[in-house]
Amino acid sequence: MQNLESFLISLAVLFPCLSGLIRLPAIRPLFRPFIALVTIAAVTEVISFITIRMDGNNSAIINVYSLVEYALILCQFYCWRYQALTRRWYPWLGLLLAVGWVVENLVTGSIHQVGPVFRVGSAFILVILSVNEINYLIIHENRNLLKNARFLICMGFVIYFLYQILLEGSFYISQQENNVTANKIIELFTYVNLMVNIIYGIAVWFIPKKIFFNFKSPES
Numbered sequence: 001m002q003n004l005e006s007f008l009i010s011l012a013v014l015f016p017c018l019s020g021l022i023r024l025p026a027i028r029p030l031f032r033p034f035i036a037l038v039t040i041a042a043v044t045e046v047i048s049f050i051t052i053r054m055d056g057n058n059s060a061i062i063n064v065y066s067l068v069e070y071a072l073i074l075c076q077f078y079c080w081r082y083q084a085l086t087r088r089w090y091p092w093l094g095l096l097l098a099v100g101w102v103v104e105n106l107v108t109g110s111i112h113q114v115g116p117v118f119r120v121g122s123a124f125i126l127v128i129l130s131v132n133e134i135n136y137l138i139i140h141e142n143r144n145l146l147k148n149a150r151f152l153i154c155m156g157f158v159i160y161f162l163y164q165i166l167l168e169g170s171f172y173i174s175q176q177e178n179n180v181t182a183n184k185i186i187e188l189f190t191y192v193n194l195m196v197n198i199i200y201g202i203a204v205w206f207i208p209k210k211i212f213f214n215f216k217s218p219e220s
Contacts, residue, residue: 007049013193015201017042020034029206034075035154038200040068059114067101070094073157077129080150097122101121116168123161123168130157152203160196162188169206 020027027035038195044065048058074094081087097118104115133154137145145151167189170182 007045008195009190011042012197013038013042013045013200015197016204019204021202023204023207024211028210030079030082031076031149032205033072034200035204037069037072037076038197038204040065040072054150057112060111062114063101063111063118064104064159066122067098070097070126073126074129075103077152080133087100090198093125097125105148116172120165120168123164125144127158127161127165130161136156147206149203149206149208152199152206156196156199156203159192161194171199 014070016038017035020038024032044061051058051061055203073092074090078087078090081090100121101115101118102182104117105111109115131154134151137148137154139152141148143149163185166185170179170185173182174178174186
């Protein structure tokens, strides 16, 4: 069960959420899926905490959020890659995992039990896409990458989803036996989440502003 301390730490997602909403009118539309992601994440944290307190099981919330999270991040990569040929594969990646989510959570399993196959599969794909984006930025960007919003967001994705894969493995091990290492990985997830939300918050402030064009003639 999620305790109050873990919940309060998880509210660090309000940092990128509120920062993004404040800057939303000024930032480039290409980053809107990410702002939607952290906003929905913040709302989900609150709903999840309330659900645990009332029902003792937030698995359905986690399952639904995992699908929305995956879809929004794919959408974000799709926006960033608007000139790349690989862009055409992203909708298929979304459809493939969406079918997998339905099968795992509604056909063969239950929405009230966390679906580990989808979470591991989606995390693996998102890590690959994030690393690919990081490699692209290293090759093509000349400016300081630590002030590049895309780079920081992708670094957050890599850290978070690699840990999610470890986390799902640790949950499986802890169900079979009382493994000290697995339990420690589960316990540390709250702090990994905190670190990633801080990275997201910093990234929001480096999101480029909209480019406004002045079409007035020199004589006007």
